Amino acid sequence: MSSTTTISHEKLVRLIGTPASPLLIDVRIDEDFALDPRLIPGSRRRSHRDVESWVHDLAGERAIVICQQGKKLSEGTAALLRYNGVPAETLDGGYEAWVTAGLPAVPVSRLPALDQKGRTVWVTRARPKIDRIACPWLIRRFVDPDAVFLFVTPAEVEAVAERFNAAPFDIENVFWSHRDELCTFDVMIEEFGLTSDPLSRLATIVRGADTARPDLAPEAPGLLAASLGLSRMFADDLEQLEAGMTLYDAFYRWCRDATDETHNWPNRKPGA
Structure with missing residues (x-):
């Protein structure tokens, strides 16, 4: 049975660029981010370590959480967001699946x-x-x-x-x-x-x-x-x-x- 708390990159790419796009939260650790310092379009960097300090900024929004491979960091962060009342999903396969699919990524250097x-x-x-x-x-x-x-x-x-x-x-x-x-x-x-x-x-x-x-x-x-x-x-x-x-x-x-x-x-x- 497929998870109700994940979204595929095929579905996400259809939302990005539209008014219905959810908030995209990139929680990759610094070491992973340094290997490819780009962002899925429209996403912003946040740390999984201090969710409580920024979760209130997401009030009334839906969030997609992105880590390197769509595993523990995004799963845990999304679960904490849901605990705090923010509907949150994880990107299936994480950032790696996104770039492997040849989808666009924004260089932070720009x-x-x-x-x-x-x-x-x-x-x-x-x-x-x-x-x-x-x-x-x-x-x-x-x-x-x-x-x-x-x-x-x-x-x-x-x-x-x-x-x-x-x-x-x-x-x-x-x-x-x-x-x-x-x-x-x-x-x-x-x-x-x-x-x-x-x-x-x-x-x-x-x-x-x-x-x-x-x-x-x-x-x-x-x-x-x-x-x-x-x-x-x-x-x-x-x-x-x-x-x-x-x-x-x-x-x-x-x-x-x-x-x-x-x-x-x-x-x-x-x-x-």
């Missing part, structure tokens, strides 16, 4: 420094449009669900980045920016090791909308129109970002699950 609450902090130009909504969506869904985004006057982005220890993005002459014909969204997918067919398809749409290349994808003009519409609907950049998250959730799910589906008005003849 993550910006964390703030005192363990979050990455990012800063870019105010009044975000396509790339500056797509990138936060990618980060929140695949890199750091708790990431903080600051939108400031364009001329102050780099100064704010330095003073507030934030990673600047989508401005000139910084690491997280356009490269040749690639958008910042393309760059983040590559640098974070997140390349997949759905994200590559979405990246082409974003690139077409962001660089006035509607020929790249038939959907690019639609994304441009929706993005410009959102910018007219919201005066507050953070409210616009939250609305944009839903927009990119929908585009991602189309790229992943619905590209072959069509919809036509029924054209039925009488008696058919």
Whole structure:
């Protein structure tokens, strides 16, 4: 009989990148983590030794616990979480099974420094449009669900980045920016090791909308129109970002699950 407290990597990979994704807790010991310092997308590092100190941060959430092989560390941690009222499962086979299956993993060397609450902090130009909504969506869904985004006057982005220890993005002459014909969204997918067919398809749409290349994808003009519409609907950049998250959730799910589906008005003849 299969366990009711484990999840397979096949099921987990379908949840990652969606609003329904559970919290992913990586409890690998330092020695195992040092052998492959990458994270399953969206996961965060925690120690199994001090569960009681961070379990209250998970209130109201569902958690998946990940150790090296899906054995004692994840089993024990998940059991403690359940004891404290947090629905928790373990990843069957652990991190080893995930990478053996060839699934994406995010190199921690690419993550910006964390703030005192363990979050990455990012800063870019105010009044975000396509790339500056797509990138936060990618980060929140695949890199750091708790990431903080600051939108400031364009001329102050780099100064704010330095003073507030934030990673600047989508401005000139910084690491997280356009490269040749690639958008910042393309760059983040590559640098974070997140390349997949759905994200590559979405990246082409974003690139077409962001660089006035509607020929790249038939959907690019639609994304441009929706993005410009959102910018007219919201005066507050953070409210616009939250609305944009839903927009990119929908585009991602189309790229992943619905590209072959069509919809036509029924054209039925009488008696058919």
